[in-house]
Amino acid sequence: MYEDTPQELVHDLFSEAVFGSHALGRPVIGTADVISTISRRAIAAYHRAMYTGGNIVVSAAGSVTHDRFLALLQRAERQSAPERRGAHVRRPLVQAPPPGLRFQRKETEQYHLCLGAPGISRSDRRRFAASLLDGILGGSASSRLFQEIREKRGMAYSVYSFASQYTDTGLVGFYVGTREENLGPAVEIAIEQLGEIGAGKLRKGELERAKESLKGRITLSMESTSNRMSRLGKSLISDTELLGFDRIIREIDSVDADAVAELARVLLAPERLSAAGVGPDEERFRAAVGRANATLVPRAAA
Secondary structure, three states: OHHHOHHHHHHHHHHHHHHOOOHHHOOOOOOHHHHOOOOHHHHHHHHHHHOOHHHOOOOOOOOOOHHHHHHHHHHHHHHHOOOOOOOOOOOOOOOOOOOOEEEEEOOOOOEEEEEEEEOOOOOOOOHHHHHHHHHHHOOOOOOHHHHHHHHOOOOEEEEEEEEEEOOOOEEEEEEEEEOHHHHHHHHHHHHHHHHHHHOOOOOOOHHHHHHHHHHHHHHHHOOOHHHHHHHHHHHHHHOOOOOOHHHHHHHHHHOOHHHHHHHHHHHOOHHHOEEEEEEOOHHHHHHHHOOOOOOHHHHHHO
């Protein structure tokens, strides 16, 4: 079912295009070929190896004191007597592979395309600038990609940017789902907007609106107990500093236009871009992404 949802499938293809054979390039859900070979014994062995004290992080938020929480955990630990092993950590990404190209042919009405590159880690100080870049580029209905591609020209119903941050790297890019005749022009418009941001040509009030939007989303997220719990857990898992709310707001406010422009130039330079697509014709897809990174298609062919 997942593979029959092209707007989701293209993101798995994109991760593979960016990270290649590294673990970050694999689909989280797995592949049908691998899943079909897994035995009950393999699942039990994995459970014994991975679900141990050294691998487990427990976080909580809500109407519970820290001491009461610890007491509950200690009681559970005594009852289960977990095996104490060190945490299992995936191999870090020392250096990203060259930009890649992935395409899966499907008889879809639209082409589904992702373009982007490796991003920054969860602990990188530039992560606040990265969030603002994402907001300006394609993170909302007032963003550049949404306005230029969907609102002004009607080329696509769905177009947005995205950014993920891991312990040692990240992923940045944009998605567009559009008809065949609009695929190349939509890519050109996106690259043009990236170039403008990288050149420091931010529009009047654009950065300020992105800051207020980001601060508003963070403020609203703090109203959710489950979000607070997840935030604590992610900080522990990724071994990153847990910043207070006031500190986060100050960090966002301190980002200037030059920092956003520099990040756009560094992360989304044309020569760094990888591409993934789902659609009926690979040649049409290759012609479109060639407008973004002229070296990508020849490299993939080689």
